[in-house]
Each structure stands twice: as C-alpha cells, then as structure tokens.
Amino acid sequence: MFDKKRVSRLKWACRRGMLELDVLFMPFVEEAFDELSDEDKELFERLLTCDDPDLFAWFMGHAKCEDPEYARMVNVILDRVKV
Numbered sequence: 001m002f003d004k005k006r007v008s009r010l011k012w013a014c015r016r017g018m019l020e021l022d023v024l025f026m027p028f029v030e031e032a033f034d035e036l037s038d039e040d041k042e043l044f045e046r047l048l049t050c051d052d053p054d055l056f057a058w059f060m061g062h063a064k065c066e067d068p069e070y071a072r073m074v075n076v077i078l079d080r081v082k083v
Contacts, residue, residue: 002041007033013048021055024077032080043073 002010010033014025025048036044047055047070057063058074065071 001038010045010048013045016052016055018052018056021052021059024059024081028077028080036076040073040076043069046070047073 011026011029014022014029016022016025029044033041033044050070054063054065058065058070059078065074
C-alpha cells in the first residue's frame with residue numbers, strides 16, 4: 001500500500017540527475033500515478049531504481065529495454081506524456 005510517506009519518497013525518487021527524466025517522471029507521478037493498479041505502482045517504484053543512463057536510453061528510444069515489465073511501464077509513461 002502506498003501511504004503518504006511512501007508516495008513522498010517516490011516523488012523524491014522521481015527527481016533525477018537528468019532534466020529529460022525529471023520532465024517525464026514528475027508530471028507522471030503527480031497526474032497519473034494514483035490511477036495505476038497496485039502492481040503497476042510497485043513496478044513504477046522498481047523502475048526508479050534503474051540507472052539514469054539506462055532510463056534515458058529507454059525513454060529516448062536509443063536502446064530497447066530487455067525487461068518486459070519495465071518496457072511496458074516505459075510505454076505507459078510515454079503514452080501518458082503524448083496525451
């Protein structure tokens with residue numbers, strides 16, 4: 001369960017060292033995170049443990065994410081950003 005404290009930590013984890021990732025993650029967590037299933041919330045939290053260079057490559061389309069769950073979450077976030 002994502003209580004206020006856990007969500008606050010998650011929001012802090014969305015603050016990355018790369019502006020390109022910040023502009024993806026911050027709006028997503030503010031606007032779409034609550035709509036995710038509990039499983040997808042957990043998956044998003046795990047995705048944030050990945051290294052910034054990997055995340056950047058996946059989100060910018062420079063590399064394919066080999067983990068199918070992470071790849072699906074990347075697509076969920078990118079689809080949300082396109083809206």
